[in-house]
Amino acid sequence: MTTRRGVLRGIAVTGAAAPFASLAAAPAEAKKAGGVQTGFDVLHASGYQQLKDQKVGMVANPTAVVRDLTHEVDVMHGSGAVDLVAVFGPEHGFRGSAQAGGSEGSYKDPRTGIPVYDAYAKSVQAIADDFTKAGIDTVVFDIQDAGARFYTYIWTMYDCMQAAVLAGKRFVVLDRPNPLGGTEATGPVMHPEYTSGVGKQAISEQHGMTVGELALLFDKEFLGGKVKPQVVKMRGWRRGVFFDETGLPWVMPSPNMPTLDTAIVYPGLGLFEALTISEGRGTTRPFEIIGAPFLDWHYADALNALNLPGVRFREMYFVPTFNKWANQNCAGVQVTVTDRRRFDPIRTAIAMIVTAKKLYPKDFAWRESAPPYWIDKLTGSDLVRKGVDGGSTTDQIVASWQGELARFRAQRARYLLYR
Structure with a gap:
């Protein structure tokens, strides 16, 4: 200070x-x-x-x-x-x-x-x-x-x-x-x-x-x-x-939220904070860049084969300057949103996590903290973690929260000030 x-x-x-x-x-x-x-x-x-x-x-x-x-x-x-x-x-x-x-x-x-x-x-x-x-x-x-x-x-x-x-x-x-x-x-x-x-x-x-x-x-x-x-x-x-x-000036809300592009992917890609895979902190495009030393080119190919709406994945190699895998060569992807109105950041992130678990089962790991796991704190329950570990598909994991989401949507509607 x-x-x-x-x-x-x-x-x-x-x-x-x-x-x-x-x-x-x-x-x-x-x-x-x-x-x-x-x-x-x-x-x-x-x-x-x-x-x-x-x-x-x-x-x-x-x-x-x-x-x-x-x-x-x-x-x-x-x-x-x-x-x-x-x-x-x-x-x-x-x-x-x-x-x-x-x-x-x-x-x-x-x-x-x-x-x-x-x-x-x-x-x-x-x-x-x-x-x-x-x-x-x-x-x-x-x-x-x-x-x-x-x-x-x-x-x-x-x-x-x-x-x-x-x-x-x-x-x-x-x-x-x-x-x-x-x-x-x-x-x-x-x-x-x-x-x-x-x-x-x-x-x-x-x-x-x-x-x-x-x-x-x-x-x-x-x-x-x-x-x-x-x-x-x-x-x-x-x-x-x-x-x-909006015509309003963008000011970084925080050091790792440099652009609106970052904000668009963040509600989903922020989940990578809970894995041993880097979420791109220590690069110039945090949350848009995902990788680790144990990933390779197969990851980008597998993700693009999913044909997820509004997004493409570029094979990428990078060295984070701080945070996870600092000063180590990482392979992974840059997430590029091609249609932000069709892009679903959370479903996309779940698909990316499921794919990483499938392709790299020996190296894939959740970042542990004092109980509960950090992924449970970020997602709000153990549904995602147990779904991924249990071999559930992306669609099955997304389906697991639809009931609670419907209840929140009804609650939320009562407080909307803008239409």
Whole structure:
């Protein structure tokens, strides 16, 4: 942290934010261009009326930006219209410098002078204590989600919602698009006995919701309606619109989510984190590159022979710079989505795992952790692991979660804000 703070001090030109005069026109320009206005755009256009006379604490990371790529914390701090007194950082940190499973700790932001509290991997009570210590009245959440249950930002929101109740604080969500279009929920549903930091409640692996919609579902279904979150809705977004069709700038939500292409495959290919096969961390295309020293060219041929919809597999060789198989030659595939509206990332990943088990039975292995297996935490139950180990086909494994998925889809439908 010492090095990072020094770097930020070096780039901070002044203790006060610039006026950001161009922002005032951003919502009007977005409407004229047919683009999407985020919850923050709508909040700003109202003159921050929803935050009037409130001491505000913001849960944010680098994705909370306006169209000119200025961070919203800097915009609000410089506006004089918002009494922004604290910031709370999720996994990877408020300014986004930490790798997977890490955070930046607590410190004073050198650009704004606002205290930053670490909200990652803390207990709900500890977060509530920080809310009280910071002296805030309202918690504002604005982080770009990636659309997968095991992407941790939605669970930081869930914890902060509970903490807001304990500390007696108001909770506001500035909504952002589901980058994958949010047309439907797919994949297995979390079982209570397998909950962890990558899945705390019974939602499907690809949830198909915005963070605002999830906040409403979390409150009513899991938190007894005690939070009553206020969602500042987007304007101009509809289901089926991918992020690159919104007119909004893409900012990496985390160090290993560099592009929308990554996000599109992540709800399925993220499962390779649970195998001894590399998911491409330590390469320039994480989650799109899959491989290990014990794979070979047969893997790409076998996958392409499956004729999976919307995807092709390129035989590939690579050397990860960190994480699994660091500095070792790996063989495998690059996953190329050819039709993202037909592509099913979860079914594709299951087919890839089933094929790897079939072709390389002696080397194939699950990455073990303290019970349960990591794959069980990611998928939400032991259905996938037992199906693969038992020799089930891809279709049989996918069929095993259809009943629970249908129940979640019916539940989810009650909280959709966009059609």
